[in-house]
Amino acid sequence: MSTEPYGEEVPLPHAVRKGPPRRYPETGVFYRALDREFPMIVRGEGCWLIDDTGKRYLDACGGAYVANLGHGVSEVADAVAEQIRKVAYVNGTAFTNEPAELLAAELRTLSPKGLDFAYFLSSGSEAVEAALKLARQYWVESGKPGKHKIIARTPGYHGNTLLALSASAREQYKKMFGPWLVPVTMIPAPYPYRCAPDAPAMTAEALEAAILKEGAGSVAAFIAEPVGGSSTGASVPPKDYFRKVREICDRHEVLFIADEVLSGSGRTGKWTAIEHFGVTPDIMTLGKGLSGGYVPLSAVLATKKVLDPIANGSAAFKHAQTFSHSPAICAAGLAAVRHIKKNNLVARSAEMGAVLHKKLTALLELPNVGDARGLGLLAGIEFVADKKTKAPFPRALKFAETFIAKAQDAGLIVWPNTGHADGENGDLVMVAPPFTISEAEIDEIVARFTTAHHAALEACHVRR
Ligand SMILES: Cc1ncc(COP(=O)(O)O)c(C=O)c1O
Numbered sequence: 001m002s003t004e005p006y007g008e009e010v011p012l013p014h015a016v017r018k019g020p021p022r023r024y025p026e027t028g029v030f031y032r033a034l035d036r037e038f039p040m041i042v043r044g045e046g047c048w049l050i051d052d053t054g055k056r057y058l059d060a061c062g063g064a065y066v067a068n069l070g071h072g073v074s075e076v077a078d079a080v081a082e083q084i085r086k087v088a089y090v091n092g093t094a095f096t097n098e099p100a101e102l103l104a105a106e107l108r109t110l111s112p113k114g115l116d117f118a119y120f121l122s123s124g125s126e127a128v129e130a131a132l133k134l135a136r137q138y139w140v141e142s143g144k145p146g147k148h149k150i151i152a153r154t155p156g157y158h159g160n161t162l163l164a165l166s167a168s169a170r171e172q173y174k175k176m177f178g179p180w181l182v183p184v185t186m187i188p189a190p191y192p193y194r195c196a197p198d199a200p201a202m203t204a205e206a207l208e209a210a211i212l213k214e215g216a217g218s219v220a221a222f223i224a225e226p227v228g229g230s231s232t233g234a235s236v237p238p239k240d241y242f243r244k245v246r247e248i249c250d251r252h253e254v255l256f257i258a259d260e261v262l263s264g265s266g267r268t269g270k271w272t273a274i275e276h277f278g279v280t281p282d283i284m285t286l287g288k289g290l291s292g293g294y295v296p297l298s299a300v301l302a303t304k305k306v307l308d309p310i311a312n313g314s315a316a317f318k319h320a321q322t323f324s325h326s327p328a329i330c331a332a333g334l335a336a337v338r339h340i341k342k343n344n345l346v347a348r349s350a351e352m353g354a355v356l357h358k359k360l361t362a363l364l365e366l367p368n369v370g371d372a373r374g375l376g377l378l379a380g381i382e383f384v385a386d387k388k389t390k391a392p393f394p395r396a397l398k399f400a401e402t403f404i405a406k407a408q409d410a411g412l413i414v415w416p417n418t419g420h421a422d423g424e425n426g427d428l429v430m431v432a433p434p435f436t437i438s439e440a441e442i443d444e445i446v447a448r449f450t451t452a453h454h455a456a457l458e459a460c461h462v463r464r
Contacts, residue, residue: 039408044071047434047441049413057408060445061415061432065229065262065378068289068349069339070434076294079335083327092325099330106337107301110271112280115301119317120325120333124261124287125159127298128223130319131283132163135221135255138306141313144253147220151210151254153189155231155420158223158259167223169231171423185210185219189228190237193371193382194390194421197238204244208252216252221283226273229262230417233380233428234373242277249282255306261287261298262378266340266435269350269376276375282306292339295332345435352437353377359442360431366453368393368462377435381449382420382428385462392421397460400427406455412448 010027023034031038039051047070049057062068069076083099090097104118119134121127132150139147152158154169165174166181174181187210188201200206211219226242228235249256258281263273265286270276272284283306287298310317323329340346353376360372360379370384383400385393393399400416407414407429420426431445 046070046072047437055411057411057413058441058444058448059413059433061413061430062289062434063293063413064288064415065267065430065432066288066293067434068265068267069292069336069345070436073292073294073336073339075339076292076332076335080294080328080332083331086327088328089323089326091322093320096325097327097330099327099334100325103330103334103337106334106341107286107299110337111284111301112272112275114280114303114305115284116304117302117307119300119302119319120330121298121300121321122296122323122329123159124259124285124298125161125164126321127261127285127287127300128158128164128167128259129161130300130317131257131259131285132167132221132223133319134283134300134302134306134317135257137314137318138255138309139220141309144217146217147253149185149214149219151185151187151207151214151219151222153224154186154423155191155228156186156189156225157229157231158225159261169423171419185214189224189232189235190241191228191232191235191420192238193233193235193373202238202241204241204248207245208248211248211252211254216254219252219254221255221257222249223257223259225259225263226277227263227268227375227378228380230380230415230428230430232420233371233382233417234375234378234430235380236373236375237277239277242274242279246279255282257281257283257285259285261285265289266346266349267376267378267432268374269346269353271346273375290336291329291332292336294336295329297329297333299333340435349377349435352435352439352442355439356431356433356437356442356445359446362446363449363453366450368457369453374431377432377437379431380417380428381431382426390421392425393427393460393462395419395425397462399456399460399462400429402459403427403429403452403456406459407448407452409455410448410451412445412452414449 041049042052043050047059049059107118108116152167157168158164167184187206190202195201258274260272284301291297363369363372368383370387371382385391400418404416415430417428
C-alpha cells in the first residue's frame with residue numbers, strides 16, 4: 001500500500017527477533033531492556049498471551065497488574081471504537097463529554113463514601129503527581145501555605161515521574177536522578193513477614209512520630225498503598241492500621257492519600273483495598289486495571305472537603321494535561337467498569353483469590369521460598385537464602401531476574417521485585433492474574449512456578 005507522499009509503508013522485518021540480542025533493532029524501537037530479546041506478542045485471550053511463534057504464556061500478573069478483565073474483551077474494544085468514531089478527543093478546559101461524566105458517576109458509587117469527584121489522567125504516576133499537587137493546593141487555598149511536606153513509606157512505590165519518584169523508596173530508580181528529586185520524609189511500611197507486630201511500622205506510631213518531628217504545621221499529606229504492591233510483595237497491614245492512620249491524619253490536619261493504582265479496581269477482592277480497613281481517604285488514585293489495560297487511564301478521586309477551598313478560591317486545579325478527561329480513555333474505563341459490574345468480577349477476585357492463596361501454600365514447601373501472602377488476586381512470593389533467619393539472597397545473585405527468565409521459558413509471566421528486605425537485597429515475585437482466572441489455570445501457575453524455581457536455583461548454583 002502506498003502512503004504517498006512519504007513512500008511505501010515500512011514492513012515488519014522478518015528477522016526482527018532472530019539471532020543474538022539486538023540492542024538496535026531494524027525497526028527502531030527503544031526497548032525497555034537493551035540486553036535481551038523480546039518475544040513478539042500478537043494476541044491475547046483471557047489469561048493467555050500468544051507470540052508470533054505460537055508459544056502461549058500464562059499472564060499471571062496481567063502484565064503489570066493491568067489486565068484485570070483478561071485479554072480480548074471485545075465489549076471494551078467496541079465501546080472505545082464507537083466513542084472514537086463519535087469523537088475521540090475534546091479538551092477538558094473547554095468541554096465535558098459523556099464517557100467522563102458516566103465514568104465519574106460509576107466511580108462515585110463504587111468508591112469509599114465521600115470520594116465523590118474524579119479527575120481523569122493517563123498513568124498512575126500522573127495520578128500520584130496530581131494527587132500530591134492537589135493536597136498542596138488544598139492547603140495553600142485553605143490559608144495554610146506552610147503545609148508542603150509529604151510523608152511516604154519505605155518500602156513503597158508511587159511512580160516514576162519526579163514527584164512520584166521522590167515519594168517512592170526505590171533506590172535503583174532514584175539514585176541517578178537524586179539531584180532532581182525533592183525531599184520526602186520516609187517512615188517504615190508495615191511488613192508482617194519482617195516486622196514485629198508491635199513495631200512502630202505496624203502500629204502506625206511511626207507516622208505520628210514523623211509528623212511531630214517535622215511539625216504538623218509543615219506536613220501536607222501522607223501517601224500510602226493500602227495493600228503493598230511490588231515493594232512489600234503484597235504485604236497486608238494489620239486490620240486497624242489505617243483506622244489509626246486516619247485518626248493521626250485528622251488529629252494533625254494532614255491529608256491522607258490512598259494510592260490504589262495497583263491495589264484498586266477490584267484487585268484485592270473489594271473495589272478498593274482501603275475498604276478492607278473501613279476508612280475513607282481524602283484523596284485516592286486509581287490506574288492500571290481501571291481500564292483493564294485497554295487504554296492508559298488513571299484517576300484522582302477527592303472528597304468535597306478537598307475541593308471546597310479550591311472551588312471557593314482560585315476555582316481551578318493547577319494541573320493541566322492535554323489528555324485529561326479525554327472521551328476515548330474514559331470510554332474504555334466506563335466499559336471496563338461496567339464489564340466488571342455485569343460479570344461480578346470483584347466478587348470473583350475475592351473468590352478466586354481465596355483459591356489462589358490456598359494453592360500457593362504448596363510453594364512454601366519449595367527450597368528458598370520464605371513466604372507467600374496477599375489478599376484477593378494479589379499475591380507476593382518472597383525468596384530467601386535461609387528460611388529460618390529470613391536472610392535474603394545477596395543482590396549480586398540476581399535471583400529474581402533469573403527466576404523471571406526461567407518462568408518466561410516455562411510460559412509463565414510474573415512480576416519481580418528486589419531490594420525490599422533491606423533496601424538493597426531481597427527477591428520476590430508477584431502473582432496477580434486476570435479476575436477471570438480458573439482453578440485449572442491457578443494449578444498451572446503453581447506447576448510452572450515450581451519448574452521455574454528449580455531452574456532458577458540451578459542457574460544461580462544455590463545449594464539445596
Ligand atoms: C502503587 C503504585 N502507584 C503508582 C504507580 C505508577 O503507575 P504508572 O506506572 O502507570 O505510572 C504504580 C506502578 O507500578 C504503583 O504500583
